[in-house]
Amino acid sequence: MSDAANTQRTLDREGLRGWGFVAPALLWTLAFFVLPFVVMGAMSLATLEGRTLVWGLSPANYAELAEKAYLWRGILVSLEITLTVTVVSVLLAYPLAWIIAFRVPARWQRLALLLAILPFWTSYVVRSYAWLLVLAREGVVNRTLMGLGIIAEPLTLANTRLATVTGFVHFFVMLLTLTIFANLIQLSPNYRRAAMDLGANAFQTFRHVILPLTLPGIVTGAFLTFVLCIGDYVTPQILGGNTELTVPQIIMVQLGRRADFPLASALAIVLMGIVTLAYLASARWLRLDRL
Amino acid sequence: MNDFKFFPKEPTKAANPREIRMTRLPSLLLATTALTLATQASAQEELNALVWCDHTDPALIEPFEKAHDVKVNLREYEGTGAALALLEQSRPGDWDVLVIDGIDVFRAVEAGILAELPADELPTADFFPEVVMAENNGADGKTYAVTEKFGYNTISYNAAKVDPADMESLSTVWGEKYNGRISIYDYYLPVMGLAALADGIETAKIGEGDLETIGSTLSTMRSRAVSVAGVVAAQTALATGEVDIVVGGGEWLTAVLAAEQPDLTWTIPKEGAVRWTQSIGVLETSEKKDLATEFxxxxxxxxxxxxxxxxxxxxxxxxxxxxxxxxTDDQKKVLRWDDQPDYLARTQLYPAPSSDLDIEMQDLWLETLQQ
Known part of the structure; x- marks a missing residue:
């Protein structure tokens, strides 16, 4: 048998083995992402006539997005909240990750990280309700501010967008701290030393060396924050007080009484479209291998 | 050669582990089968019920379980649409009992999911006449469900924080005086029913032409409110002093808090209020209809x-x-037992819109929330 044939057989065997390794993940993705996505896409083109589901290829549900102002407003509210949460979380998480990576002695870093992610250990729903009580008219924040004489009347903090953003930020700062810390800790101190040797001050070193090198960690964390935040129902429902509705809340209303799965599916597809755009915008910096 | 005596005897067949497994397999299978059959024979019968949260109280379920030696599996749901979707995705026979919003029984009947109940075996003659609602719970002379509980979507408030006299008229409830001290119950049908009553429109006669008027009242109500809250959030808001009034509340909201916070109370204003009912029925596909009917x-x-x-x-x-x-007398006091004739006379069933009107009402509700 020739060497070429042997090489080909080896390659075929390697190829088969490769497929063997990939197959479980591939089947998992097909079964739990591709198939549901196709069903959801098909459902978004169906219609609800009276209370009967009619399958078809109708764009009616997407047309409703243009016709009904509250649907558009829902998309805008979702985007505004998500972008605010993402920016605020990054601004808070970066210094925290920096302090843990470079200011906390190595032997205390594990403990510092543990403390940073401690709130993850409590239930998401319980944490949201806890924030509701903290921000209430007679809650800790208002009592403290009134006790200090800063305000005379309690502020309306609960059931507002501020409350929703606060609840989200509390959660996502932890997530972002982890991704940014993982990135920071990999940076060789030689980068900083080299920049300093070349005459850069601390700010210039950060601006031109550290920040660009930690962008993958920031963008990965920010993207995860964006995806999880824009699709979240619990936090805006508990903390926002329905004073404005996000897309997931509108989806739940469609399902709750009328079981309007076609319109709910169309809204879910729109959400996926927004997430896809966010991915495309950040793909350049999404470097999971750097984490 | 002496070593020979230390050699083991020639292995017997049974000494081969593989053969041990093979020879014992049939007896193992037999034993397992017998055990399984015995377990099945002695297993409790099970009843699966799709319910509202009030049915999950062990004090309610356990006496039935003991009396019938049955395990009742309960699954809570919110929203008729969610329940109907769940039933549609289940296998026939998965569910035996359904608790459903009284105004939505017709939807379940239309979908053919409810079995006929033996009307003559139900104690409806002992019911408050206004809540028997035979036309709601049946079709074509057959009974498919029976009312089990009712109450009111009206005005809950903190008597220590607001003037009770102001709560006797819907116009003062959401007037300027209580701006920022109101929460609205997060369900459009009863709240729009209350808005209709404030506008002098009967809930049963709400039509597309009334939506502009109702929408205007809803907007006023919404502008005074700090939140639109579900059951737990509304209770929390009232209990913690976040708000002093819950529009759409009622005994279901404040009764469980009565012992700890007696100032939390409710009333039915002069314009009236809307009445909610919940019904219970047996599912057509149930394989345990007799037991489900007993439940x-x-x-x-x-x-x-x-x-x-x-x-x-x-x-x-x-x-x-x-x-x-x-x-007990205390329980009846909290439920306002003696006031029921008056309350029943002054309240109307909350709107039960047609499918098209339902879409219009839901859209109006969502538009109001997004203002």
């Missing part, structure tokens, strides 16, 4: 009704008036 009969019996009325999840009036004999 329904237990729930509407005076014993079941008194336990359901005071469920740990939420309180509400029992449909069966004879439950009064099983309730």
């Amino acid at each position: 329904v009969k237990y729930i509407v019996s005076p014993e079941g009704q008194s336990r359901l009325a005071t469920s740990s999840c939420f309180w509400g009036m029992p449909a069966n008036a004879k439950a009064g004999e099983m309730l």
Whole structure:
């Protein structure tokens, strides 16, 4: 048998083995992402006539997005909240990750990280309700501010967008701290030393060396924050007080009484479209291998 | 050669582990099968019920389980649409009992998912007449469900923080005086029903032409409110002093808090209020219809009704008036038992819109929330 044939057989065997390794993940993705996505896409083109589901290829549900102002407003509210949460979380998480990576002695870093992610250990729903009580008219924040004489009347903090953003930020700062810390800790101190040797001050070193090198960690964390935040129902429902509705809340209303799965599916597809755009915008910096 | 005596004897067949497994396999299988059959024979029968949270109180369910040596599996749901979708995705026979919003029984009947109930075995003669609602619970002369509980979507408030006299008129409830001290219950049908009553429109006669008027009232109500809240959030808001009034609240909201915070109370204003009801029925595909019917009969019996009325999840009036004999004076006081004739006369069933009107009403509600 020739060497070429042997090489080909080896390659075929390697190829088969490769497929063997990939197959479980591939089947998992097909079964739990591709198939549901196709069903959801098909459902978004169906219609609800009276209370009967009619399958078809109708764009009616997407047309409703243009016709009904509250649907558009829902998309805008979702985007505004998500972008605010993402920016605020990054601004808070970066210094925290920096302090843990470079200011906390190595032997205390594990403990510092543990403390940073401690709130993850409590239930998401319980944490949201806890924030509701903290921000209430007679809650800790208002009592403290009134006790200090800063305000005379309690502020309306609960059931507002501020409350929703606060609840989200509390959660996502932890997530972002982890991704940014993982990135920071990999940076060789030689980068900083080299920049300093070349005459850069601390700010210039950060601006031109550290920040660009930690962008993958920031963008990965920010993207995860964006995806999880824009699709979240619990936090805006508990903390926002329905004073404005996000897309997931509108989806739940469609399902709750009328079981309007076609319109709910169309809204879910729109959400996926927004997430896809966010991915495309950040793909350049999404470097999971750097984490 | 001496070593020979230390050699083991020639291995027997059974010494081969593989053969041990093979020879014991049939007996193992036999034993397992026998055990399985024995377990099945002695296993409790199970009943699967799709319910509202008030049915999950062990004090309600356990007496039935003991009496019938049955395990009742309960699954809570919110929203008729969610329940119908769940049933559609289940296999026939998965569910035996359904608790459903009284105004939505017709949807379940239209979908053909409810079995006929033996009307002559149900104690509806003992019910408060206004909540028997035979036309809602049946079709073509057949009974498919029976009312089990009712109450009111009206005005809950903190008597220590607001003037009770102001709560006697809907116009003052959401007037300027209480700006920022109101929460609205997060369900469009009863709240729009209340808005309709404030505008002098009967809930049963709400039509597309009334939506502009109702929408205007809703907007006013919304502008005064700090939140639109579900059951737990509304209770929390009232209990913590976040708000002093819940529009759309009622005994179901404040009764469980009555012992700890007696200032939290409710009233039915002069314009009236809307009445909610919940019904219970047996599913057509149930393979245990007799047992499921027994469960329904237990729930509407005076014993079941008194336990359901005071469920740990939420309180509400029992449909069966004879439950009064099983309730304590304190419980009846919280439920306002003696006021029921007056309340029933002054309240209307909350809107039960057609499919098209339902879409319009839901859209109007969502538009109001997004303002």
